[in-house]
Amino acid sequence: MVTLEDVAKQAGVSLATASRVLNGSTRQVGADLRARVERAAYELGYRANIAAQTLARGASNVIGIVVHDLTDPYFAALADGAMRAAAGENLLVMVGTTHRDPEQEIAYVATLNAQRVRAVLLVGSRVADPGVTERLRGELDRYQASGGRVACVGQDLLGVDTVAPANYEGAAALARSLAELGHTRFAILAGPPHLMTARDRCAGFASALAELGLPEPRVIQGPFDRDGGYRAAQETGEATCVFAVNDVMAVGALAAYRERGIRVPDDVSVAGFDDIATLRDQVPALTTVRLPLQDMGARALELALAAGEEPTVEQVAGEVVLRESVRAVR
């Protein structure tokens, strides 16, 4: 491994000079020494040891992103947005996937703290478990105490900068749009009760229905993924309109109805949430609530990096997008 010292020696200069030339510094270096150093570095194929730099500078150029599942396009889009923003700031990205295990999430924060990453982005729904939240908070406190920056995408549960999609309001708006089409008997594929995102969307939808004086929707819980939607769709009974709390579940529901010969939207209307790009070509096209996922990811990074005294919570509105998977009744 060629070190800075090798370069300095070959160029016939001091370590300090070589460092100043190669790795940026406010100090000037004379033209000929500078050239000698650059030449030596090139000839030797020098690559700075970033671990050493990080140690000496006391600051790294890495950020960490913790997501639940990269193969879920929702997280992929958020992560991608954050990574583009990071690339723009010349930051490297460390990605951890928890596969929905909150313990893993806590462990990642600890590890990223040990790595002294500049910022940590927690992407994905918080869970409604005070114990877990408490311990996560503890780990974050420790990290922040040593100068780490944190932002999260999801719920404002941690007292850190947060990009919060308007799950409740978005679902409520969707409910009103669907009610306007004449639907009265609703079902909600609600996901798991401990996931705040699922819960908020479910609650928003249900409360909008209540405000309109419509009958209570049938709420069917289950996993937050495609198969969860598929299975929950078996139990929607008489409902003429089904709201899945995310697009991936909605696609599962579409598959279930298709198999059973139930036509969407003729027999039942289906709506999702998120507006996942990969699913835009579904047939029938999915009615959903669009979230600007990439922007949200990028914004979270910005929030984390901006110093901000008080934690900022940024609400991101969703936009109801009516497509062919729903139709008007009567």
Place this chain on the structure above:
Amino acid sequence: MVTLEDVAKQAGVSLATASRVLNGSTRQVGADLRARVERAAYELGYRANIAAQTLARGASNVIGIVVHDLTDPYFAALADGAMRAAAGENLLVMVGTTHRDPEQEIAYVATLNAQRVRAVLLVGSRVADPGVTERLRGELDRYQASGGRVACVGQDLLGVDTVAPANYEGAAALARSLAELGHTRFAILAGPPHLMTARDRCAGFASALAELGLPEPRVIQGPFDRDGGYRAAQETGEATCVFAVNDVMAVGALAAYRERGIRVPDDVSVAGFDDIATLRDQVPALTTVRLPLQDMGARALELALAAGEEPTVEQVAGEVVLRESVRAVR
């Protein structure tokens, strides 16, 4: 920031002892000292500084994965497989996305080298540009010379451990299956000519047709993504069977046909490649060549970590999966 020295001081032991207790070592430490150190570390909330550890140990516990685009489910699946494998080995993962820019890929290798990561995984098609390949090779050489490990998923172009999907053979097998259904007039949505993956799949398909004595397929080039498939599908003319070199393009093609009132598979059969999980619920279900993407990602990491003198090239077979997007003719 609490350092090991703080812990040692609080526990009343030497730095060496504290290090041995907390950060793993072959050496034993007496029970009471051990307990004192652990207690002090806990009380102070000590987190080892990994940059320092990396520097001192001369080896990091990080690997790098370079992909083209995380929001493309193909890469997401490969990356996920690799990340699961990495988690099993207790390695952290640094992910870089090139957005299909080969220069970015080279730059990432340089950066990851500077980070002294344990291994680098290059995921995604090589490009048919000798200049780029040459420079990438140079950067990899440098990295490997200093003990770095490299593996790649895609083509065996770099003289490193490679997991190589059988693009040519898979496409050929698909062509034979489709020919068996009676099709004779084919079109290939071929993607861009410089992408080896696209090129190999296209060539495999075409040559199998040739061997069967069938007329030459119409080859339509374009981008490797959904919109590329959508646009290319405008030009398939008289073909009764269209092969898109990946699933995402095939979905684009399906959308194009749908819009134009061309029924799949009644009017035209469509097949893709990869068997992307997120697209399994497409209607009509996509005929494709299944690749075990997650396994491939995991395997690439294994290859990289295993010392291997000679670079291993591991062929991964694809499995033709016939679904409703194709039908027999005549």
Place this chain on the structure above:
DNA sequence: GGCACACTGGAAACCGCTTTCCTGGAGGTC
């Protein structure tokens, strides 16, 4: 009882780089 040996604990060298502090020379001013 004496001696070799295994083992635990600590001092200190080192990993590769940054940055402070110091030195000497060039240039400017009165």
Place this chain on the structure above:
DNA sequence: GACCTCCAGGAAAGCGGTTTCCAGTGTGCC
């Protein structure tokens, strides 16, 4: 011409760990 300032270059002190080497102690064996 003396004095001051400014600046380029180098020596060396860290950054926070790991690990080698050494010393001291307790144990086993003859």
